[in-house]
């Protein structure tokens with residue numbers, strides 16, 4: 017092994033960090049400079065400044081991401097080309113801006129992930145560089161050209177050593193990036209084209225989440241302008257999971273991504289409560305869209321008896337004929353409920369005005385009305401302004417909010433069988449559940465947003481600002497005359513505010529600038545069209561949730577990752593074909609990942625036997641490594657005590673242990689494990705966490721203890737058993753489920 021070789025790489029890495037530090041300073045100074053800069057007062061100048069701040073902040077975040085593990089690879093080509101590969105790309109400070117280290121996402125870096133002895137892609141040698149902080153600690157060289165006889169002493173016989181050491185490392189409770197060890201099958205998915213829907217299916221631990229996040233990073237790199245502006249949305253099953261994955265993209269230098277759970281996809285609502293399985297299934301059915309549509313249409317009513325409307329002492333009759341004709345005209349527009357309302361209102365006003373006109377100027381012998389068109393217009397205006405008329409219109413075609421519609425519907429559900437209605441009926445005051453969110457969104461879509469009022473208010477506000485600015489200008493002009501009246505000579509030298517700006521521009525200058533990032537604006541806007549959407553655990557989403565997500569991406573650019581065998585939600589998808597056909601019929605692609613990088617063979621065998629007991633031909637992914645440690649089962653009459661013992665035996669401050677137990681055991685276990693982190697969003701970095709089965713989705717731990725598996729649903733148990741990277745234990749009182757009999761019993 018040549019220390020000189022390590023030394024050369026260290027020199028290079030030192031050079032790299034020196035350059036990184038320069039770039040960090042420069043970007044930080046640029047942000048500060050732009051923030052402190054006089055913006056010249058124009059809207060354009062302010063926009064330009066804000067763009068510069070955003071761009072330099074993004075660059076700074078990317079440079080900061082390079083602070084650890086900046087360079088991890090090197091490609092030596094047969095033609096003499098020699099490139100270092102890094103987490104981000106960095107260029108020299110020369111006139112050509114020559115690349116110093118190449119971004120892993122660049123095309124030139126691809127052989128790092130794809131080249132094999134069989135298809136060397138022009139490579140002579142591929143080097144993995146291992147660093148700790150900024151120190152190079154190890155090198156692994158793979159020779160891809162048999163004619164390369166140079167030896168450095170770092171040529172390993174096992175090309176997978178770097179991968180295996182990453183997989184074997186102690187878990188931290190936070191997902192890490194995998195840039196150094198992306199496998200060829202994963203690389204192809206990460207770099208697949210941006211357009212259309214790509215489904216990534218694979219068993220537990222096949223890297224679906226890791227691949228989806230690296231794909232988001234790749235797409236942002238390859239379509240920077242478009243995707244930064246339109247924002248990438250990542251949807252994950254629950255807040256704990258989002259916490260688990262939230263470091264990956266920033267560690268790759270990407271910060272402008274929006275993360276959300278399905279309960280957070282309707283602005284203003286953060287639903288965490290879940291319905292009973294039967295209620296969730298009913299609420300999630302595609303048919304609910306039609307049910308809500310009918311429910312909203314039912315609010316567009318015809319009076320049984322004419323409504324008597326008082327107008328300046330005249331009694332007008334808003335009868336079924338007028339209402340029916342108005343409703344026909346409003347519905348004919350095919351606009352959503354709130355947007356069609358003005359049409360309904362104007363048709364009702366026309367009907368009532370013509371009733372009044374007939375009464376005032378009607379010819380008893382059937383001739384034309386005596387009133388001229390101006391008089392009729394005046395009558396119409398009078399009717400339109402009548403408070404009584406407005407009240408009657410509100411009664412027949414009320415302005416509605418999504419919250420009102422869904423709350424009213426759930427308080428008294430119609431168009432369902434009685435037992436189904438009973439399953440979802442709830443008092444109006446109950447908090448929103450995750451399954452209500454797609455209903456709210458559907459209602460919002462059916463209602464449409466009437467922004468006339470918002471725009472009217474914005475215009476009033478704009479005028480108010482101009483008036484205020486005018487006042488400021490007048491004042492400054494006034495003070496100028498006093499200040500300078502005796503100094504005529506100086507006056508020509510001094511520019512007053514009036515000379516520089518007019519009131520409108522001054523008003524603009526005082527306008528509240530929208531300093532929110534694109535991701536923050538996207539989060540608050542229901543009609544935002546995302547540039548790309550990544551959905552993790554996509555198998556869990558109901559048809560109604562799919563309708564919501566599809567509305568958020570008009571271009572249908574999506575990456576969906578999931579595993580039908582891990583479906584827990586009763587409303588979950590079942591088949592990709594069934595979910596996707598209504599939205600992108602035939603225009604989606606399915607890819608599969610087949611290697612399990614997380615769970616060792618010994619544990620995977622147990623999980624596979626469980627599934628095979630229920631489904632004979634079940635085919636789990638193959639584990640890439642084994643540990644030689646057999647999973648065990650302990651039978652006990654005192655579950656909390658046995659779990660506490662097992663935790664005491666296996667817990668290790670440098671590793672992560674999870675106890676996964678059914679809801680009814682949570683209280684007792686929380687008492688028995690005072691140091692465990694538990695609750696809705698447990699701290700996964702804590703050495704011991706206590707989880708309910710659903711919370712374990714997508715996570716992983718060094719050691720997992722599964723409590724009373726017979727109480728789990730089959731799919732939840734499969735998920736729980738496949739969370740461990742090293743050790744698995746089962747603690748039970750009741751009999752073990754079919755398939756788990758092979759677990760080694762321990763006293």
Ligand SMILES: Nc1ncnc2c1ncn2[C@@H]1O[C@H](COP(=O)(O)OP(=O)(O)OP(=O)(O)O)[C@@H](O)[C@H]1O
Nearest residue numbers: 194197198199220221222223224225226613614714
């Ligand atoms: N190429 C790789 N190099 C290093 N680690 C990897 C690689 N691929 C996957 N892993 C690791 O394997 C583990 C499982 O990955 P991930 O959580 O993405 O799998 P998954 O398919 O989403 O699993 P599940 O469906 O069970 O939640 C993670 O620790 C991940 O970092």
